Amino acid sequence: PPPAAAAAPALTSSTSSQPAAAEERLKVYLRIRPLPAPERERGGRPAAGRARAKEQPPPKKQQQPPGVCLVATGPGSVALTVPQAKLVDHRRGRTATEVFDGFSAVLPPDSSQNDIFTQVMNPLVDEFLGGKSGLLVAMGPTGSGKTHTVFGTARNPGLVPLTLQKIFTAADESEGGNQSPRLFYLSMFEILCEGKGERILDLLSDAAELVLQQSATIKGLKEVAISSAMDAESLVSRGMLKRSTAATDANSESSRSQCIITIRAVHKTVDQKSEHPTSGSVLTIADLAGAERKKNTGNKGSRLLESNFINNTSMVFGLCLRALLDHQKNQKKTLEKHFKNSMLTRYLKDYLEGRKKMTLILNVKPGEDDYADTSYLLRQASPYMKIRYTSLDESSDLVSQKRTNVSLVCQENKKRRKVNKPEPEVVTAEEKELQRVSRSEQIMKNLFNALWTVSKQKISESEVAAKSMRELLKDKDIEILELKKELDDLKSRCSHVKQNDAASIAISSVSQTDLASALDNVHLSTELVQKISEESTYSDPEMSSAYRDMTGLYVFTVNMSPPISAHSCFGSESIFL
Numbered sequence: 001p002p003p004a005a006a007a008a009p010a011l012t013s014s015t016s017s018q019p020a021a022a023e024e025r026l027k028v029y030l031r032i033r034p035l036p037a038p039e040r041e042r043g044g045r046p047a048a049g050r051a052r053a054k055e056q057p058p059p060k061k062q063q064q065p066p067g068v069c070l071v072a073t074g075p076g077s078v079a080l081t082v083p084q085a086k087l088v089d090h091r092r093g094r095t096a097t098e099v100f101d102g103f104s105a106v107l108p109p110d111s112s113q114n115d116i117f118t119q120v121m122n123p124l125v126d127e128f129l130g131g132k133s134g135l136l137v138a139m140g141p142t143g144s145g146k147t148h149t150v151f152g153t154a155r156n157p158g159l160v161p162l163t164l165q166k167i168f169t170a171a172d173e174s175e176g177g178n179q180s181p182r183l184f185y186l187s188m189f190e191i192l193c194e195g196k197g198e199r200i201l202d203l204l205s206d207a208a209e210l211v212l213q214q215s216a217t218i219k220g221l222k223e224v225a226i227s228s229a230m231d232a233e234s235l236v237s238r239g240m241l242k243r244s245t246a247a248t249d250a251n252s253e254s255s256r257s258q259c260i261i262t263i264r265a266v267h268k269t270v271d272q273k274s275e276h277p278t279s280g281s282v283l284t285i286a287d288l289a290g291a292e293r294k295k296n297t298g299n300k301g302s303r304l305l306e307s308n309f310i311n312n313t314s315m316v317f318g319l320c321l322r323a324l325l326d327h328q329k330n331q332k333k334t335l336e337k338h339f340k341n342s343m344l345t346r347y348l349k350d351y352l353e354g355r356k357k358m359t360l361i362l363n364v365k366p367g368e369d370d371y372a373d374t375s376y377l378l379r380q381a382s383p384y385m386k387i388r389y390t391s392l393d394e395s396s397d398l399v400s401q402k403r404t405n406v407s408l409v410c411q412e413n414k415k416r417r418k419v420n421k422p423e424p425e426v427v428t429a430e431e432k433e434l435q436r437v438s439r440s441e442q443i444m445k446n447l448f449n450a451l452w453t454v455s456k457q458k459i460s461e462s463e464v465a466a467k468s469m470r471e472l473l474k475d476k477d478i479e480i481l482e483l484k485k486e487l488d489d490l491k492s493r494c495s496h497v498k499q500n501d502a503a504s505i506a507i508s509s510v511s512q513t514d515l516a517s518a519l520d521n522v523h524l525s526t527e528l529v530q531k532i533s534e535e536s537t538y539s540d541p542e543m544s545s546a547y548r549d550m551t552g553l554y555v556f557t558v559n560m561s562p563p564i565s566a567h568s569c570f571g572s573e574s575i576f577l
């Protein structure tokens, strides 16, 4: 049968070719984190030891180090190999590799934080400084390095600090030039699960409950004016201290919430009267909590509730992008409103409906133990790179900003004005009931749609599994045919021997001594030969024979009289030796 690698469908499709320059697509980057130390010690390193391992040149891209299931095979492609331990028995020893192609860039384990910034974030920051809004979302399983990528450490600053540095360097450079000076504002919040509900927590203030409004703005969110990278970074560090994290079996400091940072730039024009203007371009960076398996995290109780919330949010986020892609493929298909099913997706609605530009960075772990998570993420997210941006809503940058307390004051005033207006007609109990039913219907419809999409995904996964099963059966059929052929071959050789070479030699008379010596010659135990000689009297020479079978073995058929009951193990009057 052909090797599985050849049979496995390479998920290259149309994404492998670079999109035409005019057509903008959703950029999807893939960052492969290095193997954690214990895994490197188990397999990902030559046996020669730690010191020598350092001296070794880094493995070539195509080479697959032991203990690793994912390697970069090109600037935009990776190969994912099923670990031997996960292959069913009869597939062991073969390789089953899938190729995922078309990423905007694959960032291998030795990439530095600066490499990531240059490739992933720099274009977004340039656009932001040019007046366009953008979003970067880091997604991936727990422990894959999302928080490391987004925030980094003091020694290895991540995308947020590097972005702030670039923004203020650019601001300093533009000072004195023709450009009007800009003001920058920063906000930082997390969406977490408390009890059965989702909650927004401001990470820059102690404000109690924040409310996500219909317009996807957050009521009560604090926005702080920032004037230097250093100030902004220390603000972010303080915010990070407030963020909800906990130790799980998969990550000693696992994020238990979706964390969102927004930086807003406003031109300080002469006619800009407001102390705290609400227009401008917005750069949003989201560090999602990593989808996790109960088995890997060992979560129980409230941790498990959090885990369900995290997984649900990831699922809804994925459904929104899937729906956008389906809608773009077939415009007649209405764009499903999955975003309504989680707070994060409600907040990011403009991006998830393709009105604003988003960039994804997928974080993955390359270890064999992480195969299932890595494979799931790659299959789920690689189609997203086909999402196109055709009609970006640039004007919305000026009107639908995530408003601050100040802007919200205006909203509140408007509301109050509304309250003072004469009451509209009284709603009857029947109408209220009707509204309630229609709301429930809508919720059920959304739920059904979400389930339907998940089921469709599952069905297509099962189809892939069935296909590989069919291939397996085909292999088996071939094996069976080969075995049958071998068996027929043997049978025909056997009958040939019987007919020609090994004609039975009838023996007319055999004395006990002859029998004993004949048996001796075929190396039977002397004890047995003795017993046969002593206890049996040869009586019927016609019924006895000796011949040599096709394997070269002498077969003696001897009738005994009386039956050698002492050796009832033979159970018959004839013995076949």
Ligand SMILES: Nc1ncnc2c1ncn2[C@@H]1O[C@H](COP(=O)(O)OP(=O)(O)OP(=O)(O)O)[C@@H](O)[C@H]1O
Pocket (backbone or CB within 6 Å): 032, 033, 034, 140, 141, 142, 143, 144, 145, 146, 147, 148, 149, 251, 253, 254, 255, 256, 288, 289, 290, 291, 363
């Ligand atoms: N590229 C990298 N280089 C070195 N260490 C890394 C890298 N990526 C991740 N790590 C380390 O791996 C551990 C887990 O990373 P991190 O907390 O960023 O994962 P995560 O994806 O945010 O997980 P979760 O979803 O559970 O919050 C951290 O100790 C981090 O420092």
